[in-house]
Amino acid sequence: MNATRQPNPESHFRVHASHFAGPFQITIKSYSPSFSQGWHEHDRGSIDLVLAGGGTGMYGGREIVSPGGQVEYFASGVRHNFRCGPRGIRTAHIAFPGWVHREAGVDPDLIASALPHAGAIGPAVCVLEEVLSTHSPDLLLLESLAMRILEDLAGPVRRSAGRSRWIEEVREILEEEPELATSLADIAAVVGRHPSHVSREFRASFGMSVGEFGRRVRLSRSAIALASGRVRSIAQVAIEHGFCDQAHYANAFRRHVGCTPNEFMRRVGRMPDSVSA
Known part of the structure; x- marks a missing residue:
C-alpha cells in the first residue's frame, strides 16, 4: 500500500541548520504545535535528539512518545504518524540511507527505539554543538559522531542472539x-x-x-x-x-x-x- 499523500507542511516547519557529512544529513529543525502528519514512511533511517517540546505517534504498530532530552532511532520504510505536543518539537535530526545502519550492525528488524542509556546523548549533543557553533562545521567530526551513535545502538543488538x-x-x-x-x-x-x-x-x-x-x-x-x-x-x-x-x-x-x-x-x-x- 502506498503512503498517504501529505499536505505541504512548510508553514509549520523550520530548518535552523543543515549539513551533509559523508552519508549523513544532519539537520536542526522544528515544527509548530499545530503540526501533525498522517500515515507515511521515509526511505532513510534517522537518529533524533529531541531538544525541546515533544510529541506522540504510532510507529510500526507501536506507540511512540518523544520527550525533550531523549535520543531515538527510527528505521527506514516503516509506516508511521506523528502529532506535535503543545510546545511543538525541535530536534537534531541525523538521516542516513539504509546501507549505513546495516553496515554498522543495527538489526534491520529494530523498528523504533529510544536509546536506553546516556551513551548516545554525549555524541548527539556534540553534533548539536558543532552544527550551531560555526558556519563551517568539521564534517569528518560530524560523520564520526553520527556513526558512533549507530555503533552504540548496534552493540547490544549484536550480542542479543541467543540472549536468555x-x-x-x-x-x-x-x-x-x-x-x-x-x-x-x-x-x-x-x-x-x-x-x-x-x-x-x-x-x-x-x-x-x-x-x-x-x-x-x-x-x-x-x-x-x-x-x-x-x-x-x-x-x-x-x-x-x-x-x-x-x-x-x-x-x-x-x-x-x-x-x-x-x-x-x-x-x-x-x-x-x-x-x-
Missing part, C-alpha cells in the same frame, strides 16, 4: 522499574538467579555491569527532565534520579554526556521552543 529471557527481564527492570533495582541481590531474586550469575551474564550481554547500565538509564532520564524546562534546581533532579547530591550527579553527567547539566540545558535551549505557524 531472564537477561531481558533484568534490562526491563533497570529501564522500566528502577525502584526494584535497589541491589543486585534484589534483581537476582526477581529473575530467580544467583547475583554472581546475573552480574556475569549481564556484562557479557551488554558490555557493562548492571550498576553501570542502571546509572546510564538514570542519567538519560535526568537529561529528559533537564530538557523539559520545568526544573526547579539541579539538586532536585539529582535526588529524584537516585544521586546522593548535586556534585555527585554533575560529575557522573559530565563523565557520560560530555558536559555538565547546566551546559546541557543551555545547549538544548539555544533556540525558541516552537515555530510560529
Whole structure:
C-alpha cells in the first residue's frame, strides 16, 4: 500500500541548520504545535535528539512518545504518524540511507527505539554543538559522531542472539522499574538467579555491569527532565534520579554526556521552543 499523500507542511516547519557529512544529513529543525502528519514512511533511517517540546505517534504498530532530552532511532520504510505536543518539537535530526545502519550492525528488524542509556546523548549533543557553533562545521567530526551513535545502538543488538529471557527481564527492570533495582541481590531474586550469575551474564550481554547500565538509564532520564524546562534546581533532579547530591550527579553527567547539566540545558535551549505557524 502506498503512503498517504501529505499536505505541504512548510508553514509549520523550520530548518535552523543543515549539513551533509559523508552519508549523513544532519539537520536542526522544528515544527509548530499545530503540526501533525498522517500515515507515511521515509526511505532513510534517522537518529533524533529531541531538544525541546515533544510529541506522540504510532510507529510500526507501536506507540511512540518523544520527550525533550531523549535520543531515538527510527528505521527506514516503516509506516508511521506523528502529532506535535503543545510546545511543538525541535530536534537534531541525523538521516542516513539504509546501507549505513546495516553496515554498522543495527538489526534491520529494530523498528523504533529510544536509546536506553546516556551513551548516545554525549555524541548527539556534540553534533548539536558543532552544527550551531560555526558556519563551517568539521564534517569528518560530524560523520564520526553520527556513526558512533549507530555503533552504540548496534552493540547490544549484536550480542542479543541467543540472549536468555531472564537477561531481558533484568534490562526491563533497570529501564522500566528502577525502584526494584535497589541491589543486585534484589534483581537476582526477581529473575530467580544467583547475583554472581546475573552480574556475569549481564556484562557479557551488554558490555557493562548492571550498576553501570542502571546509572546510564538514570542519567538519560535526568537529561529528559533537564530538557523539559520545568526544573526547579539541579539538586532536585539529582535526588529524584537516585544521586546522593548535586556534585555527585554533575560529575557522573559530565563523565557520560560530555558536559555538565547546566551546559546541557543551555545547549538544548539555544533556540525558541516552537515555530510560529
